[in-house]
Amino acid sequence: MFVGHIAVSLAAKRAAPRTSLGTLVAAAVWIDLVWPVLLLAGVERVRIDPGNTPFTPLDFESYPFTHSGVAVLLWSAAFGAAYLARTGYRRGAAVVAALVASHWVLDAISHRPDLPLLWRGPMVGLGLWYSVPATLAVELALFAAGVVVYARSTQARDAVGRWALAGLVAFLVATYLGSAFGAPPPSVTAIAVGGLAMQSAIVAWAAWVDRHRRAVAPELLLQG
Numbered sequence: 001m002f003v004g005h006i007a008v009s010l011a012a013k014r015a016a017p018r019t020s021l022g023t024l025v026a027a028a029v030w031i032d033l034v035w036p037v038l039l040l041a042g043v044e045r046v047r048i049d050p051g052n053t054p055f056t057p058l059d060f061e062s063y064p065f066t067h068s069g070v071a072v073l074l075w076s077a078a079f080g081a082a083y084l085a086r087t088g089y090r091r092g093a094a095v096v097a098a099l100v101a102s103h104w105v106l107d108a109i110s111h112r113p114d115l116p117l118l119w120r121g122p123m124v125g126l127g128l129w130y131s132v133p134a135t136l137a138v139e140l141a142l143f144a145a146g147v148v149v150y151a152r153s154t155q156a157r158d159a160v161g162r163w164a165l166a167g168l169v170a171f172l173v174a175t176y177l178g179s180a181f182g183a184p185p186p187s188v189t190a191i192a193v194g195g196l197a198m199q200s201a202i203v204a205w206a207a208w209v210d211r212h213r214r215a216v217a218p219e220l221l222l223q224g
Contacts, residue, residue, distance in 0.1 A: 022207025
């Protein structure tokens with residue numbers, strides 16, 4: 001998934017109103033921020049294979065450090081612990097840890113059976129990507145729900161808060177559809193560099209949006 005991961009981070013603002021949307025997005029896509037680095041280092045491998053599934057041309061050959069279930073649990077604990085140490089916000093730490101773990105759950109819904117549950121297996125994946133219409137319907141519906149929850153849980157402080165959010169939503173939808181219907185990437189290096197740059201830009205954009213909005217959730221009920 002792509003916008004599906006962003007969707008859960010948007011909705012998570014309701015549960016952790018003191019946590020920046022940038023941090024929530026970073027947690028939700030953390031695995032995909034580390035993965036390009038390991039691709040470039042040759043530690044993990046992906047192959048461009050048009051037709052691998054109808055939705056994506058990528059054959060994920062080996063990614064145990066980022067996408068195995070056991071590795072994701074370790075990343076989740078580490079991310080939550082680091083956030084707690086930096087902020088002391090326990091609810092926020094629990095939410096960001098859950099967001100890191102949610103990445104694997106959503107990928108397990110989308111991927112064919114190529115996600116290792118433990119280090120090298122067994123491989124799991126429900127294969128939503130075998131159907132383009134189903135993938136679009138599920139992921140865009142999830143994204144729309146996340147946008148609605150975030151918009152209702154926050155209020156724009158100024159015009160930037162309104163238009164930066166609208167721009168982010170439009171950019172994400174356009175990028176998602178372009179990726180779904182565009183040509184396969186030219187190389188693994190392009191996947192890694194482009195993916196790292198785009199995910200980092202989305203995190204920064206989300207943080208910028210959130211600085212210009214304020215949470216309207218009942219903070220006293222969400223302390224802890």
